[in-house]
Amino acid sequence: MNNTQCKSDYSLFTKTTALGFIAILVYVDDLVLVGDDLNEIENVKSVLHDKFKIKDIGDLKYFLGLEVASSKNGIALYQRKYALDLLKETGFQNCKPISTPIDYGVKLGKSTGELLTNFTPYREIIGKLLYLSNTRPDISYAIGKLRQFLDCATNEHLKAAHRVLRYIKRFPATGLFFSADSNLELTGFSDSNWAGCPDSRRSVSAYCFFLGPSLVTWKIKK
Incomplete structure (x- = not known):
């Protein structure tokens, strides 16, 4: 098929x-095949079927916890079911929602609060929130902050993690939208603070890039 493997x-x-x-995205024995050359797509499916006897299940709707909704306006990518399942697993399905994922006026450090006797529940929450952030840039900063305390979690860190869950309760279906109407203009934004980490005194920087109106990449780094 002469496809090129992505280096990244x-x-x-x-x-x-x-x-x-x-483009072909591979995960174990599942494939996502997309593109605008319909003849080549059919050729790829034929070649794969001859070699592996694949099953075509139609338009992409659900993949690895990601939900996909396509329309003439574009493609929406979100994790509503994953978010609701997470709230149920953690006992927050009936919690009081909140409008922000983190209290930006509080500087959390390693010594903030009292050390937990068991780190496992905290680590499980952060791990699941980390996967949810694949389609939720709005919680990226909060999760990036809280994941620094996996080996020294305190009651205040756990309280902050619970705040993220309450925020998700208010907006469980928030995700990404890739517009079909795009001018392909690349626009980027960046920001940073000064010595924002109370433990290391290192700065925290962030960036996001839009292709037309669609957010395509973002990152927060200390």
Whole structure:
């Protein structure tokens, strides 16, 4: 099929043809095949079926906890079911919602609060929230902050993690939207603070980039 393996993600294969572009994303025995060259897409499916007897289950709706909704306006990517399941597992399905994921006026450090006797519940919450942040840039800063305390979690850190859950309760279906109407103009924003970490006195920086109106990448780093 002569597809090129992506250097930054070995599970992604792409190909440019005379009529367009296709991409194949591989996870174990599941494949996501997308593109605008319909003939090449059918050719890829035929080749794969001859070798592996694949099953085509139609348009992408659900993949690895990610929900996909397509329309003439674009593609929405979100994790509503995952978010609701997380709230149920943690006992926060009936909690009082809150409008922000973190109290930005509180500077959490390693010595803030009393040390927990068992770190496991805290680590489980942060791990699941970390996966949810794949489609939730709005919680990225909070999770990036809280994941620093996995080996020294306190009651205040756990309280902050519970605040994120209460925020998710208010907005369980928030996600990403990739507009079909895009001018392909790349726009970026960045920001940073000064010695924002109370433990290391290191700064925290962040950036996000939009392709047209669609957010395509973001990162927060200490």
